Amino acid sequence: MKNLTARLLALWSLLTLEVLVVGGVFMGSALGFFYLTRVVFVEHSVQFDSWAFRQLDALRASVPGLTGPVRSLTFFASLPWLVAAGVGIPGLLRWRGFRREAWEVFLAVAGSALLNQLLKTHFHRVRPSSALYFQPGMSFPSGHAMIGLALYGCLAWLLWRHRRHPAWAALLLLFALCIGLTRVYLHVHYATDVAAGFAGGLLWLILLRTALRLFWREEQQVMK
Template sequence: MKRLTARLAALFSFLTLEIALVGVVFMASALLFFYLTRVVFVENSIDFDQWAFRRVDQLRSWWPGLTSAVEGVTFFASLPFLVGAGIGLPLLLRSQGHHREGLEVFLAVAGAALFNQLLKAHFHRARPSSALFPQAGQSFPSGHAMIGLALYGCLAWLLWRHRRHPVWAAALLAWALLIGLTRVYLHVHYATDVLAGFAIGLVWLILLRTALQLWWREKAEAKL
């Protein structure tokens, strides 16, 4: 009984700290995702999506040469890149002695990819018919936005935690957001797909981080 009480006390103190740091972000992200599912699949509203397409179309007509640069940016959350980064970065981190960080990056990418496919299969939203180039798969939520945020958000957190590099951490998050916006620019995703991808990507990162912290704490206590 005493052991159980001690574990519950430790768990409560840990969760209190986590809630203080990320609880608001988690709740806001989860609420945004569920709100977007209502807008898209219950209200069947496309007003925001059409507005976003008009804005990016105006930008494209004003700056035609931007499209090639956008296609280059969007590559950094494409399947080939994510596979390479999801395997290569964890191996690199492990080779430098950062075993936990390597596992965290791997699970962030692999878990987000699996979760994204499950969500796509559940919602089954077709991609925009106005896409600038053919793209396979379903549309909601955007994989580039969700998995990209999982990867770069995880790296941003690790940089902040270990090196205290707020500028680099902010740059990684901004890069993830930019990649998501390229999907709207290229008309391969609706804006609501991208927003939903960002929201559920944050939810996944927070859940993963919390689960790993609890697991590592249990392992440390078991060794005592």
Template structure:
């Protein structure tokens, strides 16, 4: 009996250690990637990656021109109206269904990422590409669609995974967020470095948020 309990404890500790290593590694990698991109864009002033990405997607657009309306439709799902509706509506629904912790997680993911994105944009003050296919106001670095979109869909994916429900849907949500980021480069409303920086910022914020909620809530969703 004692041996079985000890084996379970060791197994649980090994899983916990692996989780800490993975999450900590992603946290550090996202922070380093964001810092590296600021050096590339604002210190080195390199546009090599941005021009390459534009060239690749321009070739796709030239080959399949009917793809453009699809990209315009997809990009809506990380637009300001959609994020406001999702950032308020989803938490209200989750709270109504009895998922109090998850409601706060989604709200904090969207609201925090939006606030952080505006602070970063104001600080770096990078102008948007002058070749945009659609009008888009505001600054460019990092991409709000990429950052807040991944914060929203990444948070929902994490909630699904934590409750061991529909892991495939969680993966699809992450892929959907990545696709939305791709639409921003396709439509020339963001440089590729803006989008990658937005993804890095979203991961950084989501992991910080995860740590805060693990400290503040028990597994049953009640505050500690």
């Protein structure tokens, strides 16, 4: 009886506020992604996508000079930038002595990019025909939204964990969200693509963080 009580108490101690919040975000993201696949591929609904296009088209019409800055902003989740950031930032972190953080950033970018391509190949949704410029590849989920959130979300988490400038962590997340909106503004993605990309990025970050935490805990036990 005492052993059972001790085990229950040990299990309860793991249920910290962080674990509950992260678990809730994970479940919400998974359900959101599943719901979006139903909306797009089962119900074939375009209501949300059409509404989002209308809102951003109205914004573009009212502020004609906005398209240039939007195209500049969307670059910060493009393939050239993600390759440079996915290699350069981990290299810089490793050089500064943050070995674990370097692996986190690298795997956040590389893993989300691979997962995004697998999902795009599986769902095989064609991009909007009204795109303002040509963009190759499939549409669902948005790579800019998914990989961008994985990169900037990982950096935000590292800043928050090290208690350095939490405001910068919030700004990084806002930056990732704005990049996702640029894809709808430019008509290279539907709004459902972007929403699914955000959900997929969150799912990958949580899975990666959990796996690395377990791996490093096991690594420390082996070293002892």
